[in-house]
Amino acid sequence: MPEWGHQGPVALPSFDGASASSDSRLNGCSYLNEQILLVAPETGWQAQVDQRFSEDQVAPKWTAMYAEQTNAPDEHFFRLRRDHALEFVLKHTVEGDLVLDLGCGAAPVVAGLLARGRWCIGVDHSLAMLRNGSRRLRAQGIIEDHLVRGDSVALPFRDQTFTSVLCLGVISYLKDYTRLIEEVARVLKPGGTLMLTFRNMHRPVLSDPWEILARFVRGQPLRDGRENGNWPGRFLDPGRVDRDVLEAGLVPLGFKGIGYGPLTVRGKEVLSGPVSIRLSDGLSSLFGRLGLGWPEHWMTDVSIWMYRKPS
Numbered sequence: 001m002p003e004w005g006h007q008g009p010v011a012l013p014s015f016d017g018a019s020a021s022s023d024s025r026l027n028g029c030s031y032l033n034e035q036i037l038l039v040a041p042e043t044g045w046q047a048q049v050d051q052r053f054s055e056d057q058v059a060p061k062w063t064a065m066y067a068e069q070t071n072a073p074d075e076h077f078f079r080l081r082r083d084h085a086l087e088f089v090l091k092h093t094v095e096g097d098l099v100l101d102l103g104c105g106a107a108p109v110v111a112g113l114l115a116r117g118r119w120c121i122g123v124d125h126s127l128a129m130l131r132n133g134s135r136r137l138r139a140q141g142i143i144e145d146h147l148v149r150g151d152s153v154a155l156p157f158r159d160q161t162f163t164s165v166l167c168l169g170v171i172s173y174l175k176d177y178t179r180l181i182e183e184v185a186r187v188l189k190p191g192g193t194l195m196l197t198f199r200n201m202h203r204p205v206l207s208d209p210w211e212i213l214a215r216f217v218r219g220q221p222l223r224d225g226r227e228n229g230n231w232p233g234r235f236l237d238p239g240r241v242d243r244d245v246l247e248a249g250l251v252p253l254g255f256k257g258i259g260y261g262p263l264t265v266r267g268k269e270v271l272s273g274p275v276s277i278r279l280s281d282g283l284s285s286l287f288g289r290l291g292l293g294w295p296e297h298w299m300t301d302v303s304i305w306m307y308r309k310p311s
């Protein structure tokens with residue numbers, strides 16, 4: 001068991017002196033103390049992202065979707081992504097290993113890992129998401145705080161702290177995600193693992209037969225027209241993200257794609273949520289049984305890359 005054990009209020013000794021925890025008692029909501037925060041400057045970009053993940057906008061949705069079986073296909077895909085992340089960490093760590101969930105949101109993964117004996121810290125920049133995460137942990141009976149407000153591009157941790165890092169659906173919200181990747185490479189222990197997920201920019205086109213036809217007729221590539229944009233929440237090119245991570249010195253462990261569809265025509269969903277979900281799950285298991293990798297790589301909504309830091 002790590003020295004910052006599970007009982008009572010504790011400070012996390014693995015943080016830097018300048019970090020969030022140097023003088024904090026990480027119980028309750030003490031991480032919300034403004035004096036201990038290490039946060040990004042409120043630039044236009046980050047302010048926009050924080051606004052999006054506020055209580056007025058999507059924080060309630062990102063909290064509720066993990067507590068109930070909603071019918072929206074993307075929410076179903078995000079629950080599968082969470083399950084895959086839990087499986088990944090359990091496979092690559094042992095009890096007592098330290099895990100970081102970077103951009104943890106409302107802490108569904110932190111909660112799941114703590115329940116399974118892994119020691120996990122969640123970092124997020126949105127106070128609303130952290131508050132929801134804190135409530136989730138407390139509901140699970142976890143009294144000391146495993147959540148810290150911070151900026152994913154300047155992490156308040158020492159080099160080589162974590163055995164595994166998860167970063168689910170965060171890099172699309174950064175102006176320059178390569179800085180996040182460098183930070184992850186820094187805080188990972190040699191031999192440690194990373195799971196990085198984002199939404200695949202090819203999926204919106206490849207799940208719309210009308211769009212495929214229109215592009216074919218116009219002689220346009222089968223790509224999401226938004227690939228050149230740089231806006232918070234953009235979909236990304238899996239090939240390009242992979243190249244950026246490899247450049248940071250991590251080595252590949254594998255790829256997984258989650259979620260076919262939903263089927264659209266001219267951008268409008270044509271099937272009900274439950275039917276789309278059943279269809280997606282059916283296609284996943286069919287392609288899996290046939291051993292077909294390319295549909296998963298190109299067509300699924302959520303791209304998951306897995307890496308290891310060389311020992």
Ligand SMILES: C[S@@+](CC[C@H](N)C(=O)[O-])C[C@H]1O[C@@H](n2cnc3c(N)ncnc32)[C@H](O)[C@@H]1O
Nearest residue numbers: 053103104105124125126129151152168169173
């Ligand atoms: C799409 S949500 C995903 C949340 C969580 N990983 C999950 O799978 O439920 C993206 C999260 O990234 C966080 N985020 C955005 N920019 C960030 C930054 N610069 N540093 C840390 N977290 C950030 C947001 O606040 C939000 O909680």
